[in-house]
Amino acid sequence: MLAALVPAWRLIAAAQEVERLDAGEKTAIAVIVSHIIPTDTTPGAQEAGIASDVEAAVEKSEKMRKIYGSGLQELDTQSQTQFGKSFVEITYDQQEQLLRGIEKSEFFRSVRNLTVRRFYNSQLGLEGVGYPGMGQPHGYRDFDQPPSGNGDQHRGMEAEATLPEGEGKKEVAASCGQCHRLNVVTSQRKTREQWQQTVNKMITKYHAHLEPDSSDRIVSYLSRNLGPH
Amino acid sequence: MPKVDVCIVGAGAGGATAAMRLAEAHLSVVVLEAGPHWDPAKDFVNDVEVMAKKLNWDMPVTYAGDPTDSVIGVRGHTAFGVGGGTNHWTCAVGRFHPTDFQTKSVDGEGTDWPIRYADLEPDYLLAEKQLGVSTPFPEVQLPQIPRAVNPPHKLSFASQIIQKGCQKLGIHSFVGPTAINSRPYDGRPACNYCGFCTAGCMIRANGNTLVTHIPRAQAAGAEIRANCYAREIRVDKSGIAKSVIYFDSEGKEQEQEAALIVVACFAVETPRLLQNSTSGRFPDGLANSSGLVGKNLMTHLTQTAVGVFDQPLDSFRGYPIENLVTYDFYNTDAKRGFARGYKISTDSQTPIEFVGLQPTLWGAELKRHAESYRYQQGLVAIAEMHPNDANTVTIDPNVKDRFGVPVARMTHQRTERDDRVIEHERQTCREILEAAGARKVYFGHAHSGHIMGTCRMGVHPEKSVVSPYGQSHDVKNLFIADSSIFVTTASVNPTLTIVALSNRVSDYIIRNRRELA
Numbered sequence: 006m007l008a009a010l011v012p013a014w015r016l017i018a019a020a021q022e023v024e025r026l027d028a029g030e031k032t033a034i035a036v037i038v039s040h041i042i043p044t045d046t047t048p049g050a051q052e053a054g055i056a057s058d059v060e061a062a063v064e065k066s067e068k069m070r071k072i073y074g075s076g077l078q079e080l081d082t083q084s085q086t087q088f089g090k091s092f093v094e095i096t097y098d099q100q101e102q103l104l105r106g107i108e109k110s111e112f113f114r115s116v117r118n119l120t121v122r123r124f125y126n127s128q129l130g131l132e133g134v135g136y137p138g139m140g141q142p143h144g145y146r147d148f149d150q151p152p153s154g155n156g157d158q159h160r161g162m163e164a165e166a167t168l169p170e171g172e173g174k175k176e177v178a179a180s181c182g183q184c185h186r187l188n189v190v191t192s193q194r195k196t197r198e199q200w201q202q203t204v205n206k207m208i209t210k211y212h213a214h215l216e217p218d219s220s221d222r223i224v225s226y227l228s229r230n231l232g233p234h
Numbered sequence: 235m236p237k238v239d240v241c242i243v244g245a246g247a248g249g250a251t252a253a254m255r256l257a258e259a260h261l262s263v264v265v266l267e268a269g270p271h272w273d274p275a276k277d278f279v280n281d282v283e284v285m286a287k288k289l290n291w292d293m294p295v296t297y298a299g300d301p302t303d304s305v306i307g308v309r310g311h312t313a314f315g316v317g318g319g320t321n322h323w324t325c326a327v328g329r330f331h332p333t334d335f336q337t338k339s340v341d342g343e344g345t346d347w348p349i350r351y352a353d354l355e356p357d358y359l360l361a362e363k364q365l366g367v368s369t370p371f372p373e374v375q376l377p378q379i380p381r382a383v384n385p386p387h388k389l390s391f392a393s394q395i396i397q398k399g400c401q402k403l404g405i406h407s408f409v410g411p412t413a414i415n416s417r418p419y420d421g422r423p424a425c426n427y428c429g430f431c432t433a434g435c436m437i438r439a440n441g442n443t444l445v446t447h448i449p450r451a452q453a454a455g456a457e458i459r460a461n462c463y464a465r466e467i468r469v470d471k472s473g474i475a476k477s478v479i480y481f482d483s484e485g486k487e488q489e490q491e492a493a494l495i496v497v498a499c500f501a502v503e504t505p506r507l508l509q510n511s512t513s514g515r516f517p518d519g520l521a522n523s524s525g526l527v528g529k530n531l532m533t534h535l536t537q538t539a540v541g542v543f544d545q546p547l548d549s550f551r552g553y554p555i556e557n558l559v560t561y562d563f564y565n566t567d568a569k570r571g572f573a574r575g576y577k578i579s580t581d582s583q584t585p586i587e588f589v590g591l592q593p594t595l596w597g598a599e600l601k602r603h604a605e606s607y608r609y610q611q612g613l614v615a616i617a618e619m620h621p622n623d624a625n626t627v628t629i630d631p632n633v634k635d636r637f638g639v640p641v642a643r644m645t646h647q648r649t650e651r652d653d654r655v656i657e658h659e660r661q662t663c664r665e666i667l668e669a670a671g672a673r674k675v676y677f678g679h680a681h682s683g684h685i686m687g688t689c690r691m692g693v694h695p696e697k698s699v700v701s702p703y704g705q706s707h708d709v710k711n712l713f714i715a716d717s718s719i720f721v722t723t724a725s726v727n728p729t730l731t732i733v734a735l736s737n738r739v740s741d742y743i744i745r746n747r748r749e750l751a
Contacts, residue, residue, distance in 0.1 A: 011270055012461035014485040014636065015292070041596045049601075101597075108596070117596050125585045125604065126283045134607035136550060136585050140280025141436045144426025145551035149388040152548035152608065 023070045026060055032093050033077050034059055034116070040097075040104055041120040042130075050120055053129040059119050069115065076112025083107075137188050153188070167191050173226030180215060180223060181207075190231065197228035238262040239751070240743075241478050241492035243464045243507065244499030246318020247729050248716035248736040250443035250451065251364070252496050255740035257454035261747065264457045264490055266480050268293075268499075269315030271460035272444060278434035282584050285433035289313040289322050293463075295502060296630045299646035311683030312500040316460055317444025319500070319683075320729060322432045324555035325413040325440050326579065327367050328726030329358050329378040329734075333565055337618070337722055341566045341573040344620045347721045348693045348702040351377065357734035357741075365413035365441035365733065366420055372408055376561070384416045387425075392549035392611040393558040393580050399670025400560060410556030410579060413441030413730070420446070427552045429582060443733075462488070465639050466511040467495055467712070473515050475712045481637055493751045494743065498716040498736065501531070501685040505627045505718060506642035508689070521689070521706040521714075526699050528628055528688050530621040531646060532723045535655045536682040538581055539663035540591055540612040541672025549611040554582040555727075563615075563662060564725055572654050576617035577725050578663060583612045591676040613666060615659035616682065618725045619652065627688050684728050689718035704739035711750055715739045 026034070035056040042050035050056070063069045077092075080103060084092040088099055095103075107113045124130040131138045147153075153167075167187045168174050181190055195203065201224050207213040208220065215223070240256050242249045245267035257263045272278065279285065291312045313321040332351035337344035355377075361367075362382045370379050371386030386409050389397065393409075400407040414425045425439040438445045448458060461483035468489075470476045477491040497504050505528035509519035519527055559579040566573050583591075585607055592603045630643035664675050692698025695707035700719050706712040715736040717728045724731070743750060 012463075012483040012485070014463070014481060014483075015461075042601065043598055045598055045601065047601065047605075108594070117594075121589060121596070121600070122283070122586060125589045126281070130604075131585055133601070134585050134588075134604045135546075136607060138280075140428045140430050141426075144428040145548075146426055148390045148427045148551035149394070151391055152546045152551075 023064050023067050024074075025064055026070075026073070029093075030073070030077050031056070031060060033080065034063075034073070036093055036100060037104065037113075037116050038120050040101055041117050042124045047133040048129045050124050053124055053127040055120050055123045055127070058123045059116060062119055072112050072115060076107075076110065076116075079112075080107065132189060137192065143192055169230040171226055171230045173222045176219060177223050177226050180213065180219065190227070194231055194233050195227070196233060197224065200224050200227040200231070203227075235264075235488060235490045237491035237493070238264050239492065240264070240494045240496060241266065241490045242496040242498060243478060244268075244318060244497070244503070244716065245316040245443070245448065245458060245460075246312070246498065246500065246716070247320050247443055247732040248498035249496070250317065250320075250447040251361075251733050251736035252498060252713075252715050252740050253451040253456045253458070254364075254447040254454065255737060256496075256743060257451045257456035259740075259744040259747075260454075261744075262455065263451065264459060264492070265451070266462040266464050266478060266490065267316050267318075267458065267460050268463040269313075269460065271316045271458060272321065272434070274434060274436050274438050274442075274445065278436045280428065280430045280433060280436065282430070282433045282586065285322070289315065289434060291500075293635050294633060294641045296633050296641060296643040297645075298643055299625075300648060311685070312502070315444075316448055316458055317442045320440075320442040321434050321444060323440075323442070323729055324431050324727070325553065326556040326559075326727040327362070327365065327411050327413045327441075327730035328556070328559070328577065329380065330354070330724040330726060330731055331376075331378045331561070331564060334618075334722060334724035337574060337620075343573040344618070344722045345690075348691060348698075353702075354731075354734055354738065357737045358730065360737050361730055361733040362411075364737075365446055365730070366415050366422070367441070367730075368412050368414060368416040370408050370411050374406070374408060374561075380411055382411055384419055387412065387414070387416050387553075387557065390427075390549065390552035390557050390580075392547040392582075393552075395543065395547060396558055396580055396611060396613070396666065396670050399666050399668070400558075402669040403665060405560050405562050405666065407558050407560040407562075410559035412553065412556055414553055415439045415441075425553065429550045429552060429554065431553050431555075463637070464499070464507055465637065467497075467507065467520055468511070469513055469515060469520065469709065473709060475520070475709050485637070494711045494713065496713045496715050496739070496743075498714065500716060501688045501718040501720075502627050502642050502644065504714060504716055505688040506629065509629045510640060516708070521699055521708045521712055523708045524696050524699055526623070526690060526697070528626050529623040530687040530690055531625040531627050531644060531685065532619045532621055532687040532720075533646075534682040534684045534723055534725070535576070535617040535619050535652055535659070536614060537656050537659040537663065538612055538614045538678030539660060539667060540583060540588065540610050540676045540678065541667030541670065542606045542610045542674045542676070543671055544609070544673060546608040547611050548608055549580075549582045550584070552582065555579050555614065570658055572651050572658070574618040574620075575725060576615045576655065576659055578613055578615045578659075578666065581612040581614035583607075583610065587678070591678055611667075611670075612678075613663045615663055616684075616725055616727070617655045617659060618723050620649075621687055621690070621722060622647075622649075684717070684723070686717040686720040686723050686728055689714050690721050691719040692721070703742035704735065705742070713739055713743065
């Protein structure tokens with residue numbers, strides 16, 4: 006669809022051959038990314054799959070590829086000198102220490118900025134800051150009113166109040182509310198099939214810990230109470 | 235291509251307005267637009283990153299000014315496609331204030347316009363009707379405050395908090411005028427306050443010329459030729475503009491002949507097009523006998539400040555700019571130590587913008603900063619920048635775009651006055667946020683995408699590029715209808731004035747069509 010809309014001449018840009026990142030480099034990038042947005046009380050860059058976005062961006066530009074190639078090599082050299090092991094093998098705290106040491110370098114700033122930009126535009130990142138991301142067709146007609154919810158960042162605290170009454174409500178609040186705000190759920194209307202797909206995505210992509218019958222009960226609740234209008 | 239009455243280069247605020255007005259006056263019109271013809275429902279999504287990639291002007295522009303100058307941080311920032319910059323504008327539509335037209339005679343700085351506020355008032359009224367502007371609230375008895383076609387918007391919860399801060403300080407603030415539908419208007423729905431104005435309005439509630447002027451232009455017979463990138467304007471032996479040479483969507487060179495040519499492709503690309511249009515008769519570029527094409531590059535002195543409060547505000551709800559605005563700092567106050575002033579408006583932050591206020595933090599510290607997102611509200615101040623002919627858009631001698639056409643090079647130096655103005659903006663924004671209860675204030679980058687002044691209007695051919703009606707002093711069938719023709723920047727967003735001026739230019743063309751053709 007994009008190809009038909011955008012002129013041919015706008016697509017000519019930069020189809021340059023860039024050397025791919027090797028497995029070792031990819032592992033190191035994933036480690037750095039997980040330090041920049043760590044997983045703590047809320048999901049981090051790892052759960053949001055940001056490393057692959059960074060890899061893709063690097064493999065698009067020869068200039069970036071060079072910066073990352075030499076940046077990663079330098080990091081390994083430092084790691085070998087100080088700890089006698091490669092960067093990915095040293096402890097988390099040792100990695101953190103090395104990264105603090107290079108945080109002003111062009112290489113680190115690039116990984117940092119890419120990671121931050123991607124993460125805070127990803128679903129998990131947006132949920133982490135309490136941004137429900139409700140664009141169209143919902144909008145916020147109540148924008149002149151105080152925000153709903155008490156602003157508490159703890160998942161599940163606002164909980165059950167916002168969910169419609171019905172069998173399975175508690176389980177939905179506990180399971181879904183662990184990782185994101187519940188108005189992300191209540192703002193949507195889907196068929197059973199679509200809810201099943203969403204729940205599957207939560208399990209496979211975001212690693213939600215759900216037992217098989219639990220996910221069935223959740224899908225049943227969602228399709229009964231939040232089906233199409 | 236068969237010759238037409240008018241060929242317009244650029245389908246943004248200025249070009250779309252001229253296309254509509256001239257087509258409705260039964261002139262045959264072709265509009266060349268470098269970008270695609272967007273369909274809001276299909277092409278726009280509520281994702282700021284995806285939309286920035288789609289909409290941002292991506293042809294190269296180089297920069298040779300003060301490297302520390304953050305004033306022009308967004309170099310050549312306009313949008314790509316039919317609707318131009320109005321695809322991602324915030325719809326803030328303050329009129330220029332009467333003093334803006336005569337800063338030299340009132341304040342001894344800048345340059346006077348060849349027209350006065352009263353000259354443009356009828357065009358402002360027309361522009362407000364075309365764009366569906368909402369009325370400010372509460373009403374203020376100033377000539378520049380419109381009673382527009384639509385009722386006022388409500389104040390967002392966060393704006394109400396800011397207004398209380400203003401009241402404590404004795405600052406008068408009000409709901410600004412916006413080109414956002416406050417009720418269904420002109421076949422378009424009312425806004426539902428999703429907050430994604432800058433990512434393209436999917437529901438057409440924003441007064442984007444893509445949905446306000448272009449459909450009317452097409453209904454009146456104008457042809458909008460999307461994905462067509464203009465390279466130069468050719469003249470005939472007698473020095474009359476003859477045709478526009480452009481690359482079509484396949485990248486093939488084409489020529490469109492026209493009796494009149496209207497250039498409206500942004501205050502960076504307009505002087506570039508003219509300077510790239512050289513000939514034996516016009517060796518320094520078209521319409522440039524004054525040497526002022528590309529001179530007096532200006533933007534706004536812009537400062538963002540964001541306060542973090544103790545209570546959640548969810549300021550992402552509602553439209554981002556001028557939900558609340560104050561003009562109390564607009565005119566000169568000798569105590570401030572500089573001439574002219576600024577307006578302050580609420581400025582909602584996207585999560586990425588808010589996180590960007592801490593540009594070096596990472597790790598758990600950054601996550602904790604990000605988690606105050608629900609508790610913040612931003613302000614933005616924009617101030618007048620004076621014209622200076624050392625600030626320019628010229629042709630880069632080395633860099634060419636993918637068609638081999640030399641690109642625009644911006645050169646800009648900031649002045650000591652500029653720094654003083656920005657410092658004052660910072661102080662005032664901080665005072666307001668703190669009076670409203672902010673416990674911490676962050677300052678964002680000072681930059682603006684409002685580019686103006688590079689083909690200024692005037693009465694004297696040696697001191698200006700176009701007449702007070704946008705007509706080239708040198709080439710009588712060549713008009714300019716974008717922010718290039720501004721003489722000064724004022725301290726309000728430029729788009730309403732572009733649309734008003736383009737209406738004025740169009741009226742002149744319509745009145746004089748026989749002599750011009």
